[in-house]
Amino acid sequence: MIGNPRLQRLARVDTHQLDQRGRYWRRLSGWSGWGRVGMCLGFFAIAMIYVPIALLALMSISQSPLSGIPYPLTLQHYGTLLSDGRWLLPLQKSVIMGVVVAFTCMLVATLVGRAITRMKRPGGVLIVSLIPLFVPGLTMGAALFIFLRTMLDLKLGLWSIFVAHMVWALPFALLLVLVVASRFDLRLLEAASDLGANNWQRFWQIEFPILRPGIMGAGIFGFLLSFNELLRSIFVRGQETTMPIYNWAMAASQQSQVPIIFALATIILLVTLPVMSIFFWLLFRKAG
Amino acid sequence: MQGKDDDDQLRLARRDLLRGAAGLGATALLATVPGAAAMAxxxxxxxxxxxxxxxxxxxxxxxxxxxxxxxxxxxxxxxxxxxxxxxxxxxxxxxxxxxxxxxxxxxxxxxxxxxxxxxxxxxxxxxxxxxxxxxxxxxxxxxxxxxxxxxxxGDCFGYFPEKIGANPNGQDDVSWSVFFEDDRTKGRVAIDRSWLQSLSETANYLNETGKQKIEDVADMPGPVAAKVVDYLVERKKAGQFRTIFTAFEEQVQLLGNKEIDLINCWEPATKEANLKLGPNATIYAFTVEGYYKxxxxxxxxxxxxxxxxxxxxxxxxxxxxxxxxxxxxxxxxxxxxxxxxxxxxxxxxxxxPKEDVELLQYTQTKVDRKYKKPFFCKTTPVHASEMEEEWQRFLNA
Amino acid sequence: MAISTAAAPRRYRSLQLGRLGRLPIVIPGFLVVWSLMVVLPLLVVVAFSFFQVKYYKVVYQPSLDAWISLFTSGRWLVAVRTLRIALTMTAIELFLAFPFGLWLAKGCRSVPLKAFIITLLTIPFFLDPSSRTIVWRAILGSGGLINSGLMHLGVINAPIEWLLYSEFAVHFGMIGSYFPTMVFPIFMIMSLIDDEYLQASADLGASPGQTLVHVIMPLAIPGVMAGIIFTLVPLMAAFVEPQMLGGGFVNLLGDSVDSALRELKYPTAAALSTVVVAILAFCLLVLILMTRKRFDFANMFTATHR
Missing domain, CATH: 3.40.190.10 (Periplasmic binding protein-like II)
Structure with a gap:
């Protein structure tokens, strides 16, 4: 890391330049409270996420959940939810699909991401791989449907949902790997090569540990995007029902589903909160 | 999708091949999910x-x-x-x-x-x-x-009787005019985003009150639909509508929180709202001009x-x-x-219980009464494409 | 800002190094599969925009009807409106997330706290967005928590109507929903910045502000770009907040496409989507041209090799 050009550039920041900046800027830039400001901005945004979620959890134990008034309290919605059971299979499918998409994303994003960073002109490949991001979800779904079903005449089902989810999630996964890979110094591999490491050793012992945050991020995003995906799935579902499709369909049932959905959301919240906390804690501890 | 039968064999082979290649992992994993099998x-x-x-x-x-x-x-x-x-x-x-x-x-x-x-x-x-x-x-x-x-x-709208001076027993025939152009309800009306329902209900109101002459209110060619949308745009600009809603839960919430006075919702929404507000707080209307049947x-x-x-x-x-x-x-x-x-x-x-039985009997009389009025909906109007296009003008106005 | 912010140094690369750890099959293979899964279907859909749909059936005769009606019905306006709101929100999220990402990566030293915060940012993805959003209506409505609170305190006499069913409400509701996707990449790139750099910068007498501008920002650009993409893209497709909080007065792209597809109007949906992609491509082009001197986008994600 010695002799980094950025540090050399930094050394060129001379006092003359600083004087031109004016006093106000100097005082502002020297102020050490920026960390706290950053923290506060983030906590504000997190509050914006959790105010409705907290209220939702509260409403899930109240008589009329849409009113905004929690009393009288009741657990009956949880009873209804547990005796219903129709949502179990969709939930199961969504979880499995999410896991499969996550692992495929990790694998493909790592392979392709590494390859892209070693290209001379990666611009073209990059743009092609990011195209699905810029097409409205329903249109992408319609495109896949017309192509797979109308033109190729395939029977749609879980496999086509998987394809649609990959089209949606892979660009995100790829970007995450690229962000990390772009900070990777190829000379490390050169050094390893000089020390007699073979291809696999170079990847597994040097490259992978550095890329790991990106690869993990790719997996997490892959799972989350798949778990939530609705717009494309509607088109290519065949006769499968995932969790988002289930919620979407139930919206037309002309019976209030909110009590049940709120209860389900609260259960998911209570399960994922500790599980994900431990997962990230282990991840960071290992990395740190 | 022509020529369905002539090359079935080929189709099958290609389908299997592609399916195998593309979905191997997913299919294999998910085939083990219980519930898909079990055909007794x-x-x-x-x-x-x-x-x-x-x-x-x-x-x-x-x-x-x-x-x-x-x-x-x-x-x-x-x-x-x-x-x-x-x-x-x-x-x-x-x-x-x-x-x-x-x-x-x-x-x-x-x-x-x-x-x-x-x-x-x-x-x-x-x-x-x-x-x-x-x-x-x-x-x-x-x-x-x-x-x-x-x-x-027969769908129409739900209302709070005290807001429009109607009989609280809900048996009045209320005119759609309170929905579209009453000063008392200005800015207090919620209208359904579905044009199939809202557009033909508006057309029926205009037709029945003689404001416009429309042959089939549920299936209007472009120029006819355009005039109805012009009317709606004028009402929207005049501030008649508080919101354009989409989902059933929204209907329940709008009524339950008294965010609006009138809404062309589905009948169960008034039922749900009354669970919170008390019996007959909101009423699903009988109308003068007709229903979306x-x-x-x-x-x-x-x-x-x-x-x-x-x-x-x-x-x-x-x-x-x-x-x-x-x-x-x-x-x-x-x-x-x-x-x-x-x-x-x-x-x-x-x-x-006796109330439940009476409710069933009342449901019958209610629907009989509604079905005497115009008009039947069309789920697949011939002019669907043009009506949808015109409706976009209302949404974007 | 006299010092160039990024301008990666001209990279020297030998043939041998370029090959390190490279599988020659990966890129061509990926491109073939991707073309089948993405490019081809999209081309087909674009071709569909030149057909017509009559009574729920596609008429395979070339026609410009879908394109003409896009403009006569004012439908194209949703593309512009969507882009305007998406860009505004992306800017707001960047403003919130950049300092936070920096703090989370460098300022927050407690690993459990860090893990907990990241968890908090992950959880919303598991929860149904409609049910999260519908709760806001009980808070912002004319009889909601804020209005009744303010009226109770005597600050206002009549409820503030524009709190709900307005563009304000849509923006407000989106703040929480689109924050995590901006934070993740920024947090990740900040974590990767070596503490030694920051230490060295301080040792050389730079103030925190100078370190920020001259060290952190240039190094963070790939993460920031990823964050912008991660946030802008879902925002372009947003439909829950505009529907539930905009009260139908904020008609956005997702809704318009949905409405067209309900009548199986593939041509209209295709034409509208093409317009969106064209607008986005145009914006990207302008951005690249404007920053060409300072920043090489094409090589942003190329592995460092000096």
Whole structure:
């Protein structure tokens, strides 16, 4: 890391330049409270996420959940939810699909991401791989449907949902790997090569540990995007029902589903909160 | 989708190959999910359709007639439904469709629906079903019987009686003018985002009050729809509407929180709101000008008509003409349907509380009263494309 | 800002190094599969925009109807409106997330706290967005918590109507929903910045502000770009907040496409989507041209090799 050009550039920041900046800027830039400001901005945004979620959890134990008034309290919605059971299979499918998409994303994003960073002109490949991001979800779904079903005449089902989810999630996964890979110094591999490491050793012992945050991020995003995906799935579902499709369909049932959905959301919240906390804690501890 | 039969063999081979290549991992993993298998010898029907036709608990039916149903739910999105039936060949695996009556106008002539076999021995209640239901245009097309009516209602709007000076017992015939152009309700009206409903209700109001002359309020060619939308845009700019809503939950919330005074919602929304606000706090209107009259029909895909379990399918459909289904649908949603007398009888036989029985009887009188007014909805208007295009002007105004 | 912010140094690369750890099959293989899964279907859909749909059936005759009606019905306006709101929100999220990402990566030293915060940012993805959003209506409505609170305190006499069913409400509701996707990449790139750099910068007498501008920002650009893409893209497709909080007065792209597809109007949906992609491509082009001197986008994600 010695002799980094950025540090050399930094050394060129001379006092003359600083004087031109004016006093106000100097005082502002020297102020050490920026960390706290950053923290506060983030906590504000997190509050914006959790105010409705907290209220939702509260409403899930109240008589009329849409009113905004929690009393009288009741657990009956949880009873209804547990005796219903129709949502179990969709939930199961969504979880499995999410896991499969996550692992495929990790694998493909790592392979392709590494390859892209070693290209001379990666611009073209990059743009092609990011195209699905810029097409409205329903249109992408319609495109896949017309192509797979109308033109190729395939029977749609879980496999086509998987394809649609990959089209949606892979660009995100790829970007995450690229962000990390772009900070990777190829000379490390050169050094390893000089020390007699073979291809696999170079990847597994040097490259992978550095890329790991990106690869993990790719997996997490892959799972989350798949778990939530609705717009494309509607088109290519065949006769499968995932969790988002289930919620979407139930919206037309002309019976209030909110009590049940709120209860389900609260259960998911209570399960994922500790599980994900431990997962990230282990991840960071290992990395740190 | 032409030439379906000539190269079936080829198609199959290619399909298998591609499917194998693309979906190997996913399919293999998911094949182990329980529930997909387990096809026992019991009588089983696979249904696909809008969730409005669902009972909260199908076990009731299994107990009564021994038929189990696998219900794949879908939204009331007509595009998705038509695509699934036409392009997705969903009839290959499904025995019954449930959707808004009117789809047979398109899917019947295309050969997606089988005609109903009115003589099937399992369809015992068909003959006693009144013609008003079974011969409705919403289940027939071109003189052919494609659908069996399941539930129906006349849609209009819900209101708070004190806000428009109406009789709190809810028996007044209220004019749609309070919805569109009353100063008392200005900025306090919520209108449905679905043009199928809102646009034709507006057209019906304009037609009935003589403000515009419209031949078919449920199916308007572009220029006619344009004039109706002009009127709506003018009302929108005048600040008549508080919000344009989409989902059922929104309807319940808007009423329950008194965010608005009038809303052209579905009837169950007023029911849900009254659970919170007290009985008759909100009223689902009787109107002067008419209702958006709809029904849900059950149809049989052509593929299913040839399958072995077709008699079970008719047994299932017959159940929906019977008392138990009728009674529970009316109780849970306030919707009527054919043979309400059987529903009332069922409730009495099963010692339902007196209020519940009266509610069923009232549901019948209510729907009879509504059905005397104009107009029937069209789920698949010939001019759908132009109407949708015009509606965009209202949304973007 | 006299010192160039990024301008990666001209990279010297030998043939041998370029090959390190490279599988020659990966890129061509990926491109073939991707073309089948993405490019081809999209081309087909674009071709569909030149057909017509009559009574729920596609008429395979060339026609410009879909394109003409896009403009006569004012439908194209939703593309512009959507882009405007998406860009505004992306800017707001960047403003919130950049300092936070920096703090989370460098300022927050407690690993459990860090893990907990990241968890908090992950959880919303598991929860149904409609039910999260519908709750806001009980808070912002004319009889909601804020209005009744303010009226109770005597600050206002009549409820503030524009709190709900307005563009304000849509923006407000989106703040929480689109924050995590902006934070993740920024947090990740900040974590990767070596503490030694920051230490060295301080040792050389740079103030925190100078370190920020001259060290952190240039190094963070790939993460920031990823964050912008991660946030802008879902925002372009947003439909829950506009529907539930905009009260139908904020008609956005997702809704318009949905409405067209309900009548199986593939051509209209295709034409509208093409317009969106064209607008986005145009914006990207302008951005690249404007920053060409300072920043080489094409090589942003190329592995460092000096």
């Amino acid at each position: 010898a019991e009588e089983r029907v696979k249904a696909y359709g809008t969730t409005t036709a669902q009972l909260k608990n199908w076990d009731l039916m299994t107990k009564s007639i021994g038929v189990t149903v696998d219900y794949t739910p879908t939204n009331s999105d007509i595009g998705v439904f038509m695509r699934d039936v036409m392009a997705n060949d969903i009839g290959d695996n499904v025995d019954v469709f449930f959707f808004d009556g009117g789809t047979q106008n398109v899917l019947g002539p295309q050969g997606a629906y089988a005609e109903i076999d009115e003589k099937n021995p399992e369809l015992t209640l068909w003959d006693r079903t009144p013609d008003a239901w079974k011969r409705s245009d919403l289940v027939r097309f071109d003189g052919k019987q494609y659908g069996i009516p399941v539930i129906g209602n 709809w029904l849900i029909e059950a149809t049989i895909p052509v593929q299913a008509a040839k399958r072995a379990n077709i008699d079970t399918v008719y047994k299932f459909l017959n159940y929906m003409l019977g008392g138990e289904y009728r009674a529970y649908q009316a109780k849970e949603r306030g919707y009527a349907g054919p043979n309400m007398d059987l529903g009332v009888k069922y409730a009495q036989d099963h010692n339902w």
